[in-house]
Amino acid sequence: MKVSTSRFGEIDITPEEIITFSEGILGFDLFHKFVILNPQDGSPFRWLQCVDNGDLAFVIIEPLNFMFSYDLEISDSDAAFLGLKNAEDAVLYSIVTIPDNAKDMTANLQGPLVINVKTRKGRQVISTDSHHHLKVKIIDEMTKRAEQIKDVVTSLDSGKKKEDGD
Amino acid sequence: MLVLTRKINEKIIIGDDVEIVLVDIGKDQVKIGINAPKSVKVHRWEVYEEIQKENREAAKTKSLDPLKNLPQELMKSLGKKVKTDQK
Numbered sequence: 668m669k670v671s672t673s674r675f676g677e678i679d680i681t682p683e684e685i686i687t688f689s690e691g692i693l694g695f696d697l698f699h700k701f702v703i704l705n706p707q708d709g710s711p712f713r714w715l716q717c718v719d720n721g722d723l724a725f726v727i728i729e730p731l732n733f734m735f736s737y738d739l740e741i742s743d744s745d746a747a748f749l750g751l752k753n754a755e756d757a758v759l760y761s762i763v764t765i766p767d768n769a770k771d772m773t774a775n776l777q778g779p780l781v782i783n784v785k786t787r788k789g790r791q792v793i794s795t796d797s798h799h800h801l802k803v804k805i806i807d808e809m810t811k812r813a814e815q816i817k818d819v820v821t822s823l824d825s826g827k828k829k830e831d832g833d
Numbered sequence: 834m835l836v837l838t839r840k841i842n843e844k845i846i847i848g849d850d851v852e853i854v855l856v857d858i859g860k861d862q863v864k865i866g867i868n869a870p871k872s873v874k875v876h877r878w879e880v881y882e883e884i885q886k887e888n889r890e891a892a893k894t895k896s897l898d899p900l901k902n903l904p905q906e907l908m909k910s911l912g913k914k915v916k917t918d919q920k
Contacts, residue, residue, distance in 0.1 A: 674895060694885030695892070711911055712897055726894050733911055744872040764891040769899035775891070778884040793876055793884065801887055806903075809911060 672721040674714070675704065685718060686782055688789045692762075693778060698723055701789070712763065715780070727760040728774060733805050735812045739779060739794055750786040758782045763805070773802040 671677045684702045691698050700718040711732035717723035730737035739759060741751065751757055759781055761774040776799040782789040837845060845853040850870050857864035867875050900908065 692888055693881065694888040706897075710897070710900075710908070712900070723892060724894075725888070725891050726897065742871065742874075744874065747872070762888060762891045763894075764887060765894045765897075765899055767899075769903055772900075775884065775887050777880070778887070791884070791888075793874070793880060801883055805911075806907065809907065813910070 670702075670716075670718050670721060672716055672724065674724055675716070678702075678704070678716070680718065683787075686787050686789045688780075688791070690790065692725070692780075692791050695723060703727070713760075715760070715762075726763040726765060727780065728763055728805070730759060730761050730774065730776060730779070733774070733809045733812065735815045737776065738796075739781070739792075739799075740796065741781060741792065742795075745781065745790060745792045748790055749781060749783040749788045751781075751783045756783050756785045758784055761803075764802070770806055772805050774805050774808075775801055776803050777801045 668682065669677050669679055680702050686701050686703065687699055688701060689699055690696060695717075698717045698719040701715050702718060704714040704716050706712060711728050713727050715725045715727045737759070741754075741757065745751075749757070759779050761776055761779050763772055763774050765772045777794050778791050778801070779794060779799075780789055781792050839845065839855045841855055841858060843855055847853065851873060852868040854866040854868075855863060856866045869875055
């Protein structure tokens with residue numbers, strides 16, 4: 668089926684691709700059907716394009732593309748709503764806000780999107796973890812992550828050296 | 834709107850299983866306890882409002898072109914997921 672969008676012109680989608688957010692995205696409760704558009708260049712930024720309203724689209728990213736770890740506790744009611752039985756069926760996305768200075772772009776980790784890839788149902792959930800903030804600077808997190816990776820590698824190396832010494 | 838007057842430790846019941854108790858009264862704030870089944874979402878109203886506002890802001894993005902001006906090295910490492918075995 669063809670959908671005309673303001674950002675990408677006419678796009679061709681199959682019904683199987685559609686993800687249903689039956690409550691909509693917070694602030695946009697009237698629009699329920701979306702598809703994820705993957706970039707050609709392998710970039711982790713994707714678009715969540717609304718099918719009911721061609722003007723509505725969000726930039727989304729998986730938190731683990733820029734964070735070292737992101738653990739979300741999915742509540743029983745959210746799991747029931749999504750028909751989620753196995754954690755592996757859940758894909759998490761964060762909505763990205765890009766201001767005029769793209770360096771300051773932020774990801775919303777307080778209201779992540781959870782999608783059950785099996786049922787193709789989605790919901791914007793509200794995290795009860797006080798460490799999950801509304802505006803998390805993506806570039807700062809990446810820098811932090813690079814440091815954390817370095818630390819892990821260093822500790823692995825030193826552990827190995829000790830073994831060699833014995 | 835229904836307005837009820839309650840004293841400390843007095844309760845209100847909503848439906849069959851949502852219980853609200855007035856825990857404490859301060860100078861300009863009150864402490865409220867809520868007993869509800871797990872299926873009932875309870876959040877501070879501001880949290881909803883802030884997420885709605887953030888979503889509206891995010892929906893203004895028309896293209897990813899501004900990202901092209903960012904350092905390419907940074908953008909390359911962005912896609913990589915770090916696999917950890919820890920839960």
